[in-house]
Structures are given as C-alpha cells and as structure tokens.
Amino acid sequence: MLERAGTRAFLYNLHEGSPLQMQWLFYGQSELPVAVQTWELPPGGFEGMHSHAEPGRPLEEIYVVTEGTGQMTVEDETYSVAVGDAVLARAGTRHDLLNTGKGPLKVLVIWGEPRPADYSDFGSAKMARVARTDASPD
Template identity: 75%
Template structure:
C-alpha cells in the first residue's frame, strides 16, 4: 500500500498553535498502536506549549526533523533543531516547537501511549543498544 506525500493532507491547529499542514499516514488502515504523521510548519509557525499526561491520555511523542530549522522547548530545556535531529517528549513533559527558519519546517511525528515492547530478538535492536553504549561496543558486533 503506497501513500504519497500530500495524499490526504489537511490544515490543522495544535494546542493553540498556529496553522500547520498535517498528513496522518495510513489513518484507519494501520493497526500499529501509534500515530505516524508528517507536519509542515510555515516560517514563524508554532505548535503551542502543552503536555500529555494524567488526567489526559498519557502520550509520548517522537519528533524527527526532515527539512528546515526550528527550536524545541522540552521541560525548560531549549534545543535548536534541524534536518536529521530527533526529540523525545516523554509523558507529562511540557513542550513546544517553533519554526525559526525562512522556509517550511517539515517533520515526522510518531506518538502513542507508552507500553512495554521487546525487540531484543532483532539484530537492529542489538546494534542500537551497542551504539548507545559507545563506539568500542558497536565495532565489536560486526
């Protein structure tokens, strides 16, 4: 099943933020327990400061930046972001995203309710663990 960029995209405002363009990939078709969306914020656009936690539905979000430059605030920590960067907003953290560039800020956002998962049988999970432990560990898995 193929879904092309822009298929089923729509304008949307998040958390009292400015308008952005969103595409919810495979909405109603995928059975994965996460939402996978692409967002495009215009220059100066912002998401709006917010948190996802009790008594709301607890959600965790991963932001993966594809194009442009921006600024992400997570629980008072400030991060300049650009293509290739990723930010994790755990349940209950207050966070906001702003486009600080002259062009659109495009990103992939994956969100859902945290739950236990075990991918340890996959070789890529082993490599990811080793990569986080340091360069000497990652080289030994070849």
C-alpha cells in the same frame, strides 16, 4: 500500500498554536499502536506549549526533522533542531515546536501511549544497544 506526500493533508491547529499542514499516514489502515504524522509549519509557525498528562491517556511523542530548522522546547531545555535531528517528549513533559527558519519546517511525528515493547531479539536492537553504550549521552 502507498500513501503519497500531501495526498491526504489538511490544515490543523494544535494546542493553540498556529495552523500547520498535517497528514496522518495510514489513518484507519495501520494497526500499529502509534500515530505517524507529517507536519509542515510555515516560517514562524509553532505547535503551542502543552503536555500530554491526561489521566488514563498519557502520550509520548517523537519528532524527527526532515526539512528546515526550528527550536524544540521540552520542559526547561530548548534545542535548536535541523534535518535529521530527533527529539523525545515523554508523557507529561511540557513541550513546543517552533519554526525558526525562512522556509517550511517539516517533521515526522510519531506518538502513542507509552508501554514496554521487547525487540531485543532483532539484530538492529542489539546494534542500537551497542551504539548507545559506546556513544556519549546527549
């Protein structure tokens, strides 16, 4: 099944931020327990400071920059982000994304309810564990 970039995109305002273009990939088709979305923020565009700590429905988000530059604030830390960078916003943390570049900021956003998942039998999980052990923490 293929979903082409932009074919089901729409404008949306998140968390009192500025309008952004969003595409919810495979909405209503995938049975994975996460949402996978592409967002495009115009220069100066922002998501809006918020958290996902609603009782009974906490959400965790991963942001992966695919084009452009921006600034991601998570609690009291602000990070400059560029292509290939990823940021984790754990459930309940206040966070915001801002496009600081002259062109669009494109991100892949994966979000859902945090819960344990065991992928330890997969070879890539074993290699990721080794890579995290050998790498310096950020």
